[in-house]
Amino acid sequence: MIKIRNKTLFAQIMAIILAVPMLAWAGGGGATGFIDAGTFALVIEVGLALGAIILATVVKKMGMPLPKLVQAPILWAVCYIAFRVILQPPIPFSLLAMYMGVCTVCILLYCSLTTESWEEFSNPIAKMLRANSGGAKMSRYATFVILPGLIAFQTYDMMLPKFGEPIELRTVHPAPPASINTHKKVINLQTAENPFRIGDDGNYLKVGDESKYFGGNAWTGDVPVFLQKVQEGGQVFFGTAGCFFCHGDNLDGLGPFSFAFNPIPANFADSGTIAQLQESFVFWRVAKGGPDLSREAFPWASAMPPWEKHLTTPEIWKVIIFEYWHTGFFPRTWG
Amino acid sequence: MKGIKMKDQARKAIKGGALAIALSGLVLGFGGVADAQVYKVGPAAEIPSPGTYKPNVDSGADIAAGKGVYFRKCVWCHGPDGAGDGPSAIRLVTKPRNFNAGTFKIRHTGSGELPTDEDLRNTVRHGLPGSVMPNWAGILSEDEIRQVVSFIKKELVKDREFDDPDEEITVIDYGTQIPTSPESIEIGKDIFFNKAKCVECHGVEGRGNGNLSQRGDWGFPIFPANLQKPWNIRGSRRDPYNPRNIFREVSTGLNGTPMPSFHDELSVEERWHVANFVISLTAVKRPMDPGNGKPAIGFVIKSKFMEDGVLPGDPGDPKWDILVPQYVGLASQIIQPPRHFIRTVDDIRVRSLFSAEAVQILFEWDDRTESHRDENAEAKYDFKRLASVAFPAINTTQYTHENDNARGPLKDVNPEPVGVYNDAIAVQFPQKWEELSPPQKPYFIHGDEKNGVDIWKWEADGTAKAYEAHGISTLEEREDQDVKVVYAKWTDGRWQVILQRALLTDDKEKAAQLVAGNNIPMTFFAWDGDAGEVDGRMALSTFYYLMMEPPIPNTVYVVPPIVFVVMMGCLQWARKASIQYRKDHYTDGDEA
Structure with missing residues (x-):
């Protein structure tokens, strides 16, 4: 009791x-x-x-x-x-x-x-x-x-008949192809590395080691080579390509055109997008854009341009460096 | 004894039921909160106290920390020297602010004066709606916002000093707010038209279609604000229907622009009346999307059935009043050549009615100019005029690697617009949409090789044509021209166009067949002929759905009462059975 x-x-x-x-x-x-x-x-x-x-x-x-x-x-x-x-x-x-x-x-x-x-x-x-x-x-x-x-x-x-929006489940990150052909070169998406991950010594910078550059000033005269590439990537994001029109000044997917699009532009500041992806996956998405998505990711509705038509391969790699630097995320690796 | 116990239980049962109903009511109530519509989508603005203002003295630590914030977040538009020349500047029409001269538009201070710290922090917090300056609240901390403002004041404003004793800064007084009322709006209207002559720039309906040939202090063309889209007004502070923002802008004017201060011309009361009138100009008060600060969008365009079979002939017909115009957001076509970054039509309002035979779509959109194709006309909004001394190469908006396999330097591959083109509007449906297994659709920009689209396009020359397309450069006029222009008129900065087509047509291959009760994918396009927009240089949306709502079948009103009666009968039967059971098993008679 x-x-x-x-x-x-x-x-x-x-x-x-x-x-x-x-x-x-x-x-x-x-x-x-x-x-x-x-x-x-x-x-x-x-x-x-x-x-x-x-x-x-x-x-x-x-x-x-x-x-x-x-x-x-x-x-x-x-x-x-x-x-x-x-x-x-x-x-x-x-x-x-x-x-x-x-x-x-x-x-x-x-x-x-x-x-x-x-x-x-x-x-x-x-x-x-x-x-x-x-x-x-x-x-x-x-x-x-x-x-x-x-x-x-x-x-x-x-x-009573209902007239709601049809429910359409979209896969946001579909499986990438094994390799893509861009600018007359084959890029193997399993093994491709970002050529601009360069440390002060000129060697490849391991994922994670770039954190020392986070928050650094890329605009002063004498900057480390990594921040130099960040700056060039920013020039692509804001200038040459104009990514911010959709993905936003803070990379949060709330750019000035975002309200017009469905699905909405990807939010890189959210831990569920680029932080979950390999750099090579992001390269594929940028280079080939919406039209190259598989059916379950709705290629017909994505407003993402195939950037290989407007940007060079180095420009795409640099804008990817910039996106990770700006959000403070690390790309996924399998090592 | 048993009877009393049972009575007690019955009482408890009733109480328990009441408790359950109250609880579920609460739960439903909170569910309602989750769906509540919002009209203000930002934190509260800081309001400096009226009178003489002393700017804060910024600490060296704040300035240094602010510099770090600036070079992470701000430099990309405002440039390393704060001259408004960051990488994005070439592509923008409302240019990033050049801080050097210390000229700031949105303030609480007198005309020509420096802003207060509160004003600058509010601008960072809320952004400047209608430009690309986003709201930084929630992204930057309050400390970071304070620090970056310190840095801008001290290091980037170069021609003036905030701590100069000769700088007089006086904060305006809101006085006593006059609540809106038909009388107040009427007085405000009189001031708008006659005393303050706001109408000369902002236009008869406030759509900003008055004087279009002005420039700001920085040399760029500047267009009067469209007061019917308060969510695009720079100083709206993500609180677009609040007359306080209008009162403030009327009182202080916008430094560096043709918008003057009316502080001395109009009394405090008169300014409140004007503010109430300006807010009343927006006919439909739309709930805001908390993310992007624009009106929330519904992706199903509802079309209502006309039982009398008669579709209206003009937009003034009361038949249209059963529908709230649906807001369709538009972006620039920056995806396929020719890429276009500066669309001027940023939304269309859409309504639709249908009969057993045909469907009508009423498009309404704001355009400051009525444009008809004329090669020799001088465009008010073309790329040349958008240039200034600071940015001679403004038409780098056209520069791209495209068609060049991305090799070599950027170059201009798009033909320059010549003269003025036709204003135009178009809507697109997939051909044979009923055969595509959902959610499959053709590519949203005029279809793709496999799946074609049916495009109905109206142009300001009075024509409405049906096109077939399998991609942006493959538009072909169709042989069966079945789209009719019922109405098309430009008045006071707004087009109203009604297009009509039969639901079913003869050419089932090329023309989309419209069937009520289905979500039919649709996409919208708009062209501002004065801004050099033609062909692929256009504004566009992604997919919406046209839903022609079939009339409600009568069974909806017949079946539920039958269900009610049957249920009641069942309960009555249960009662009878229960009484019978008691009679058969107990001998102590009826219960109390």
Whole structure:
């Protein structure tokens, strides 16, 4: 008996420890715009679910155990929130429906474990259906109107034709070809190295070692050769090619033309793009542009030009150096 | 005893149900917050207090740190000496600011005066909408913003000193804001047209189509702001519908530009009335996209069904009023030769209606000039005029390696525009789109070898032609010319054009067949003939979808009531069964 009590107490304390800061953080963040609305809703929902558990245990401790009929929907709601919101990335609806089906069966099993618990669960329903007391009548009339009303509304909502944007799942980083031919030279994308990763000693600069140049000034008179190449790459990004029109002055994909394009230009400042890619992959993307993408990456909709038509091979390698320097990311390597 | 217990439980059940409904209401409410529409997409602006202003004395440490920030982020446009001549400058029409003279447009200070530190920090934070200066808030820290402003003030402003005691800096007073009202807007309108004569530059409808032959202090041509696109106004601070920004610009003027200060000509109240009028010019208050600070875009163009079968003849027809004009963003065609960096049409507003036979598309777009092809006319917005003493080689916007297999120096391979061309608009659908398995489409710029497109193009010479294309240089006029111009007129800086075509045509191979209830891919193109735009030198969008919404079937209104009645019947049956069950198994009569 004592053991169980301790467990309940433990659960309560854990729930309070989790829920209170969450609600406080979300409240503060939502009010100041510190966190975005989606995160705000998520945290509030999780907080409310935990709050409901606290409420249930507190009420139970006060000697008023929640009837099974109330416990069941709360359990169900907690499961729903867990699958729908907490589980990331979001699962498809068919899977959600399956999980919730299993949960429903489990909850019904839990409610019908013993004859007493089943009676506790079903008696209020039976009471609502047939009793003649004022409260029962009220709840019967409400149920008989609200339940069919809700189902009828959902039917209407499902039948009403919807005209949303078609859902088209696009692969952002499709598999590259083994090699490409640009400016009459074959470039093997597995082995190609950026010829402008040069250290002060004139030798190849290993990925990671360029961090000492991050934040350096590439515009003073006597700069290391690496920063010289960064500067030349910047001239390509902002001048010769004009990459910033789409990819933005901060390389965050929010350039002045970005609002007109769908899909939006790549955000290099995000750790999910160039930071995940080999330099040779980036070379392929720059040299061949949208039209060379495979079908799952929507070559017909990408506004990325095939830059080999406008830039030389060295210019492409230099602009890649610049992009990594500017964002402070390292390219992926397989070594 | 048992009865009491059950009654208790029933009460608890009702309470539990109420709790569940309240909880789900809260959850739905917070879901709503996630989808809330936003009209202001930046942090609050710092407002200096009115009166005499003393600039901050910048510490050496701040200036040094600011230099580091500058050479990482700013130098690429503003140049190593802050002369506005970074690598990007050749391609831009609103040039990066040259800091050397200490002339700043967006300020809280008197005409010709230096800006406050708050103003400069706001500009870095919010960027300058409508130019390429982005909002740096969230990218640079508040400390970095302060530091880079210190560096610019001390090292890059060369002709004036912020700590010179002779520099008088006076911050304007907002006074008491007059809330907008029909009366205030009416007074503001009178000032706009008569007292302050804003109309002379900004035009009758405020689309910036007044005086187009002015230059700024830096020698570049400058065009009056289009007040109907407040999200493109430089000083809008990513808060485009806030009249405070207009009040401030009217009060201070924009240094270095023809926009004067009205501080002494207009009283504080009059300036608030003007600001309220200017804000009222934007007919549709559009929610903003928090990322790019432009109106949020919906990619499905909704076309509504006309049950009477009659499509309107002009844009004034109230039938159009059932639709909110949809905002379509346009970029320059910088992808395929001839590359073009300076498009002047940055959006089109689109509406569409259809009947059982035909579809109409109403295009509305702002263009400061009405242009018709004339080889001898002097263009107001051509590449030559965009040059200045500082940048004689402005038409390097045309320079490229293209067609040269990227060898040798940059060279100009595009023919220079001659005179004025036709303004034009076009919409493109894939040929036989119904046979392409989604999401497959033809290449968005006029199709590709495998998948062709059907292009409907209107030009200012009054023609509307149907083209077939398999790539940007392969446009061919089709034999079956079935696109009709229903309406085309330029008034006060805006074109309104209605094109109409039969849903189904005879040539099923070359003309897209339009069927209601489908998302039909579509792409938009626009040309400003005065800016040398012709053929591939154009503004374009990527894919949108035309959705002609079929009329709602009657079953939608019939089935749900049936469901309701059946459900109620089921519940009633459950009640009967329950009562019967009790009668059969208990003998202590009815429950209380």
